[in-house]
Amino acid sequence: MSQSAIDEYARCAREYTGNPSSTHPLGLAAGQRLDQERRKTASLLGTKPQNVFFTSGGTESDSIVLASLLKSPTPGEIVTTAIEHSAVLEWRKTLESAGWKFITLPCPNGYLSLETLENAMNEKVRMVCVMKVNNVTGTVQDTKAIAKLIRSKAMQYGRPIHFHCDAVQALGKVPFRLEEEDIDSAAFSAHKFNGPRGVGILYNRNPSVTALSRGGGQEKGLRPGTENLAGICAMNRALEDALASLDERYSQILAFRCKIQTTLKDIGLKMLSPESGTENDFSPYIVCASVKPVPSEVFLRVMADKGFCLSAGSACSSNAKGKAEGVLAGMNVEPMDRRSSIRISCGSGTTEEEVDLLCEALRTTYKELGYGR
Numbered sequence: 001m002s003q004s005a006i007d008e009y010a011r012c013a014r015e016y017t018g019n020p021s022s023t024h025p026l027g028l029a030a031g032q033r034l035d036q037e038r039r040k041t042a043s044l045l046g047t048k049p050q051n052v053f054f055t056s057g058g059t060e061s062d063s064i065v066l067a068s069l070l071k072s073p074t075p076g077e078i079v080t081t082a083i084e085h086s087a088v089l090e091w092r093k094t095l096e097s098a099g100w101k102f103i104t105l106p107c108p109n110g111y112l113s114l115e116t117l118e119n120a121m122n123e124k125v126r127m128v129c130v131m132k133v134n135n136v137t138g139t140v141q142d143t144k145a146i147a148k149l150i151r152s153k154a155m156q157y158g159r160p161i162h163f164h165c166d167a168v169q170a171l172g173k174v175p176f177r178l179e180e181e182d183i184d185s186a187a188f189s190a191h192k193f194n195g196p197r198g199v200g201i202l203y204n205r206n207p208s209v210t211a212l213s214r215g216g217g218q219e220k221g222l223r224p225g226t227e228n229l230a231g232i233c234a235m236n237r238a239l240e241d242a243l244a245s246l247d248e249r250y251s252q253i254l255a256f257r258c259k260i261q262t263t264l265k266d267i268g269l270k271m272l273s274p275e276s277g278t279e280n281d282f283s284p285y286i287v288c289a290s291v292k293p294v295p296s297e298v299f300l301r302v303m304a305d306k307g308f309c310l311s312a313g314s315a316c317s318s319n320a321k322g323k324a325e326g327v328l329a330g331m332n333v334e335p336m337d338r339r340s341s342i343r344i345s346c347g348s349g350t351t352e353e354e355v356d357l358l359c360e361a362l363r364t365t366y367k368e369l370g371y372g373r
Contacts, residue, residue: 002194002238002348009196009234020227021218030229037229040236044243046179047203053219054232057200058168059087061187062129064202064222065164066091067212069127075099079120080129082330083107083136085166087187088129089326110139110274110331114149121153127162132176132186133169136327136343137273138286140174147182162206168192172242174250174283178203185209190231194348195238199231242348250284253346256355257284260344263359264289267366272333272341287344288324290337294369299342302369306361311343 001009012033018026020034035049042049055061066088069078075098080088082104092102101124105116112130128150133140147163154161165186170176172193178186188201202223215224242249264271264287272288274281291299296312303310312324325338333341344358 001191001196001234002241004241005195005234005238008237009230012233013230016229020229021216034227034229034232037232037236041201041232041239044236044239045201045203046177047205051203051205053202053204053222054227055200055202055219055223056198056228057191058085058166058187058189060223061200061202062087062164062166063091064211065162065185065187065204065209066095066127066129068209069095069100070098070212071210072126075101076124076126077101077103077122078127078129079103079105079117079125081105081107081112081131083110083134083139083327084129084131085135085168088131088166104330106332107139107330108332110134110137112141112146114142114145117146118149118153121149123157123159125153125161127164129164129166131166131169133167133174133283133286134327135169135286136324136341137288137331138169138283139274140170140280140282142280143181143183151182160206160208162209168200169283169286172239172246173285175246175280190235190238193238193242195235196231199228199235201235245348249348253350254284256346256350256352257287259355259359260287260362263362267363268371269366270337272328272331272337285346288328289342289344290333290340291342291366292336292340294340294366294371296340296342299340299365299369302365303361306365308358308361311345312341 016030016033018030020027020030038049038052041052078095078100095102103120105112105120130141130143130146132143143165150161150163162184165183167176167186168189169192171188184206185202185204190199191197211222213224218224218227261271261275270290272290273286300310300312324341324343328338328341
């Protein structure tokens, strides 16, 4: 969390002690602040307040949308990619047990081609899920072109097709504005842009999405449960700061990425993330590489002993390494590189000195393990 987000959390927690759903004075004051924060979120996202729902994070936001399919009396097909976050892919068994056909499309080199998507579309498709920025390799999908194809198919079939986007790794990091994206729903997590963990946003403009869970009716019944008002206030403060400094931070992180990439290639390691392109092709915040023939867990353990927190996949899974390998398999990465993959993430607080120390540690570690130049 940024210091400004921490300060905002503490201030809101002290000032608003009532439940936003209560009708006594303390509750009414909290409810008014919640409405104010919803309008602020909508303004920052470039949408309407009625399309903003507060959740516990990206996973819950994804789950609300996918779980709504279970209430359909006539199951159809859902199309997604093989490189999605587990928050989407883990719904496969549940939806298939309810009669849905779950189609995952390959993404060679980390990108979904429009031709592949078009070939998968048919009259039974009810939903398409494509993430904006991949959490393992940082590849960025052309969601605008994808949305255009989906709308064309929906018109052809004479029925709506819901387009959901996991945009957790996009907001506050890469250029992303909802008014420029023709998507029906999107998931966001506060901790990805220096807000608190356990708070997120579901953007949804489709009234047919209804909650599977039940409770007190908060968030128009779509996400029942007492709202985390202090967390929401802190999230908005962090988002406001992130968007205000997005271009400046992007340039800085891109420079760091170039330095890390150069080091990896000098050592003789293989980049699994895109090596070049424009801001529309990849996020500079994530670098994925292969330390073949060293198993990733061995390399990461040595780096951890030197004080560097790297990973082999998403932190959202108890089997993060396996999840990363699944994403890389969907990109047609060869098995040995998948088993030796590491992921390096930079954040807004990353300094040039830290990047230099990381690059030196990468060089020495690979040599210590008997490889490298």
